[in-house]
Amino acid sequence: MTVPTAWRRRDPAPAVRVVHLGLGAFHRAHQAWYTDRANAAAPYDTWGIAAFTGRSAAAARALAAQDGRYVVLTRAADGDTAQSIDALVEAHDGADVDTWRALVARPEVAVVTLTVTERGYCLTADGRLDLDDPAVQADIAALRRGDATAATTAPGRLVDGLRARRAAGAGPLAVVSCDNLPDNGSVTRTVVRTLASQVDTSLTAWIDATVSFVSTMVDRITPATTDADRDTVRLLTGRIDTSPVVTEPFAEWVLEDAFPAGRPAWDLVGARLVDDVRPYEQRKLWLLNAGHSLLAYTGLARGHATVAEAFADPACRTMLDELWDAARPVVPLPAGEVDDALATLRERFANPRIEHRLAQIACDGSVKLGVRVLAVARARRAAGLPAAPVHALVVGAWARHLSDESGSDPGAEALARALAAADTPREQAALLLDTLAPDLRDETDLVATLEQALAGSSQTV
Numbered sequence: 001m002t003v004p005t006a007w008r009r010r011d012p013a014p015a016v017r018v019v020h021l022g023l024g025a026f027h028r029a030h031q032a033w034y035t036d037r038a039n040a041a042a043p044y045d046t047w048g049i050a051a052f053t054g055r056s057a058a059a060a061r062a063l064a065a066q067d068g069r070y071v072v073l074t075r076a077a078d079g080d081t082a083q084s085i086d087a088l089v090e091a092h093d094g095a096d097v098d099t100w101r102a103l104v105a106r107p108e109v110a111v112v113t114l115t116v117t118e119r120g121y122c123l124t125a126d127g128r129l130d131l132d133d134p135a136v137q138a139d140i141a142a143l144r145r146g147d148a149t150a151a152t153t154a155p156g157r158l159v160d161g162l163r164a165r166r167a168a169g170a171g172p173l174a175v176v177s178c179d180n181l182p183d184n185g186s187v188t189r190t191v192v193r194t195l196a197s198q199v200d201t202s203l204t205a206w207i208d209a210t211v212s213f214v215s216t217m218v219d220r221i222t223p224a225t226t227d228a229d230r231d232t233v234r235l236l237t238g239r240i241d242t243s244p245v246v247t248e249p250f251a252e253w254v255l256e257d258a259f260p261a262g263r264p265a266w267d268l269v270g271a272r273l274v275d276d277v278r279p280y281e282q283r284k285l286w287l288l289n290a291g292h293s294l295l296a297y298t299g300l301a302r303g304h305a306t307v308a309e310a311f312a313d314p315a316c317r318t319m320l321d322e323l324w325d326a327a328r329p330v331v332p333l334p335a336g337e338v339d340d341a342l343a344t345l346r347e348r349f350a351n352p353r354i355e356h357r358l359a360q361i362a363c364d365g366s367v368k369l370g371v372r373v374l375a376v377a378r379a380r381r382a383a384g385l386p387a388a389p390v391h392a393l394v395v396g397a398w399a400r401h402l403s404d405e406s407g408s409d410p411g412a413e414a415l416a417r418a419l420a421a422a423d424t425p426r427e428q429a430a431l432l433l434d435t436l437a438p439d440l441r442d443e444t445d446l447v448a449t450l451e452q453a454l455a456g457s458s459q460t461v
C-alpha cells in the first residue's frame with residue numbers, strides 16, 4: 001500500500017510494544033494521544049501501538065493507508081487545535097487472528113489495552129462471563145479445537161492471544177481495560193480466566209502467574225467523527241484525513257501501577273498511577289457517565305439531540321442537579337474534590353462546540369445504567385441514606401426510550417417485549433430491576449418511585 005506523501009513519517013516509527021483491541025474514536029483520542037505525548041517526553045523510551053478494530057476491516061484499512069497517522073482535533077469553546085499522532089504504527093482488521101496472535105506473543109510487547117465497549121465483556125447482570133452467550137460458547141468451542149479463525153469476542157481474543165504468548169515463552173504482560181466499567185481490571189481478569197478455564201486449565205494458572213489486569217479510570221469526551229469534522233481537519237491542516245478524531249481539551253487517566261514488563265511514560269504527561277483506582281472510577285461513572293445517561297434519556301424525550309442542548313434545558317438541568325446531589329455524599333473522595341469535578345463537568349457539558357449526540361450515549365443502557373446510576377442507589381443504601389427519586393426517574397426514562405428505540409440496545413430486546421406485555425407499573429418495575437440490579441428489588445422506596453415514574457409516563461420528563 002502506498003502511503004500519500006502527506007502521511008509519510010519523517011522519523012522511524014517507534015517499535016510496537018503496545019497492542020490495542022477496539023480501534024475506535026476513544027482509543028485514538030485518549031490512549032494513543034497519551035502515548036504520543038509520552039514518547040515526546042521520553043524520546044529515549046518510545047512505544048508504538050499496533051491496534052485492531054473490533055469488527056470493521058474498513059476502519060483498519062483507512063488508517064493503514066495513512067501509515068496509522070491521523071489528526072486529533074482538540075475542540076475548546078473558543079477554537080480548534082490540530083495535532084498529528086505518530087504513536088499508532090499499525091492498524092489491523094480484528095479478524096486478522098494470525099497477526100493478533102503474533103503481536104501479542106512478541107516478547108517486547110508489554111501492554112495490551114482495550115476499548116471494546118461495556119457490552120464487549122460479555123457479562124451477566126452479576127458481573128460474571130455469560131457462558132450462555134452463543135458468541136462465548138462459539139469461542140470456547142473454536143479455542144478448544146485450536147481453530148485458525150477462532151475467537152470473535154473480546155475475552156475469547158484475549159485468551160487466544162495469551163495462549164500464543166505462553167507458547168512463545170514471551171513472559172509477563174499487562175492487560176489494561178479502558179472501558180467505562182467499575183473495577184474494569186478485575187472484570188477483565190474474571191472474564192479471561194473463566195473463558196481460559198473452559199479451554200485449558202493450565203493456561204489459567206499461567207495467566208495468574210504472568211499477566212496483570214490493570215484497573216483504570218479513563219476520561220475524555222469523544223463523540224463519533226462526522227464528515228464536517230473531516231472537512232475542518234482538511235481546512236486546518238491541508239490534509240485529507242479519513243480518520244481524524246474530535247475531542248475536548250480535558251483528559252484524565254488514573255491507572256493502577258501494575259505493569260510487570262514496563263509501560264510508556266504516561267505519568268510524565270498527566271496520567272496518575274495510584275494504588276486504588278476505585279474512588280476515581282466512582283467519581284467519574286457516578287457523576288459524568290450517570291449525568292450523560294440522564295441527559296440522553298430525558299433530553300431525547302424532550303426533543304434535544306446533543307449533550308449541550310439538553311444541558312441548556314432548565315428541566316434537564318434540574319434533574320441533573322438532583323442526580324449529582326444524590327451522588328455527592330457517597331463518592332468516596334473529599335467533598336472539595338467532588339465539587340471541583342462537578343464545576344469542571346458543568347463547563348464540559350456546556351461546551352456547545354462538542355456535538356456529542358445523545359443517541360450515541362443512549363445505546364446499550366442495559367449494560368450501563370446498573371453501574372452508572374443504580375450503583376449510586378446501592379451506595380446510598382449502604383450509607384443509610386434514603387433512596388433518591390431521580391434514580392427511578394432515569395430508569396423510567398430509559399424504559400420509555402427502549403419502547404421507542406429497542407434497536408439501540410440489542411441486549412434488551414427481550415426486556416422491551418416483556419415490558420410491553422406487562423400489565424402494571426409494578427410488574428414493569430420488577431422486570432427493570434431484575435435486569436439492572438436484582439439486589440435492589442426489595443428496596444421499597446426505589447421500587448415505589450420507579451412505579452410512580454413508570455405510571456407518570458412521559459409527563460415525568
Ligand SMILES: NC(=O)c1ccc[n+]([C@@H]2O[C@H](COP(=O)([O-])OP(=O)(O)OC[C@H]3O[C@@H](n4cnc5c(N)ncnc54)[C@H](O)[C@@H]3O)[C@@H](O)[C@H]2O)c1
Pocket residue numbers: 021022023024025026027052053054055056115116117118119120121152153154178179180181218219220221222223224
Ligand atoms: N467516546 C468516549 O467519550 C469514551 C470515553 C471514555 C471511555 N470510552 C470507552 O470506550 C469505548 C469505545 O468508545 P469509542 O468512542 O471508541 O466508540 P467507537 O464506536 O468509536 O469504537 C468502538 C470500538 O470498539 C470495538 N468493539 C465494539 N464491540 C466490540 C467487541 N465486542 N469486541 C471487540 N471490539 C469491539 C469497535 O469495533 C470499535 O473499534 C466506550 O464504550 C467506553 O467504554 C469512551
Ligand SMILES: O=P(O)(O)OC[C@@H](O)[C@@H](O)[C@H](O)[C@H](O)CO
Pocket residue numbers: 118180218219220221222288289292293360361
Ligand atoms: O462511551 P460509552 O458508551 O460508555 O458512554 C457514553 C459517554 O457517557 C461516554 O463516552 C463519555 O463521553 C466518556 O466516558 C467521557 O470520558
